[in-house]
């Protein structure tokens with residue numbers, strides 16, 4: 001029996017900053033951001049948006065009443081949690097009106113959290129093929145004004161419905177995880193911004209990819225030519241390419257890589273959701289994909305846990321994508337000036353929507369596209 005991704009969607013804040021504007025304000029050559037980091041726009045949350053509203057919007061786009069009656073596992077991967085104790089997944093379970101006899105909890109391991117959730121969801125459905133599991137990755141990436149990490153901020157959520165006989169991607173049983181205790185990026189309890197050694201995090205990411213790929217090759221006998229495309233965790237879009245190029249210059253993989261970063265270039269870092277935004281970008285922007293193609297996914301969370309795994313496209317996958325909705329979502333956003341962005345960034349209300357408003361207001365206050 002195959003288990004995997006039946007539906008997948010993302011949601012991003014309603015406002016963004018253009019990276020040329022940010023570069024000019026910071027006295028930096030815009031090419032450093034556009035070419036050096038591979039980022040064109042950066043999502044910015046306002047006081048009415050947080051990981052709950054972002055996650056609820058992402059999931060609402062894909063869930064039917066039948067899904068809500070069948071889901072019995074809801075896992076949220078996040079490193080922007082609103083509460084040290086109560087899981088965001090419990091709030092989202094309520095907001096999304098999922099049937100009560102379900103498990104709901106939150107997972108943390110930096111940007112790897114959603115992958116841990118996906119692996120658990122897969123096992124859950126393998127053991128209970130008639131049930132469904134909902135994985136939500138939701139984060140707000142904030143490094144601080146004028147910090148080295150500022151151009152790699154962003155925000156957004158991805159919702160993934162995991163089922164038996166999935167209609168988009170069947171997950172293979174080949175994943176290779178890797179855990180290493182390294183302080184490249186971490187955020188001690190109570191601190192607003194992460195402590196980050198940017199160069200070390202880049203290097204650890206690159207080394208981790210090389211290590212899991214080498215082990216994957218050894219275990220499966222597969223090589224890069226066996227993949228139609230690879231998708232990467234994308235704190236900024238050049239990161240994946242920096243990990244791939246020392247190991248392969250496969251022209252087709254590099255061509256597909258560009259399709260897998262179309263959306264990420266316009267949003268910035270989603271932390272846990274980044275890899276899955278890249279996957280959606282590939283699925284919705286590549287014109288070469290066909291059923292049976294093998295895709296590789298590289299997940300990386302600072303601290304660190306990395307994992308490489310693969311999935312195969314299933315017949316008719318293109319009919320289950322949300323391409324039109326996602327393009328509209330990105331195009332309909334409002335561009336902020338740098339002074340507006342700085343004012344919003346410093347405002348107290350940021351990131352508190354889930355606790356500031358009642359649950360009903362959180363959903364009703366958001367103008368859902370296609371909401372019915």
Ligand code: COA
Nearest residue numbers: 029031032035036037148149152196198199201202205235
């Ligand atoms: N035109 C084109 N490229 C330019 C440029 C210009 N005018 N100026 C600089 N660049 C390139 C640099 O050559 C470099 O490319 P390379 O990495 O391929 O060598 C890239 O832009 C970034 O420049 P760099 O000087 O390394 O940037 P930085 O010191 O300001 O920091 C990060 C970059 C990513 C380390 C920083 O943004 C950060 O700490 N981010 C948060 C942590 C993170 O995202 N880690 C990733 C792993 S999870």
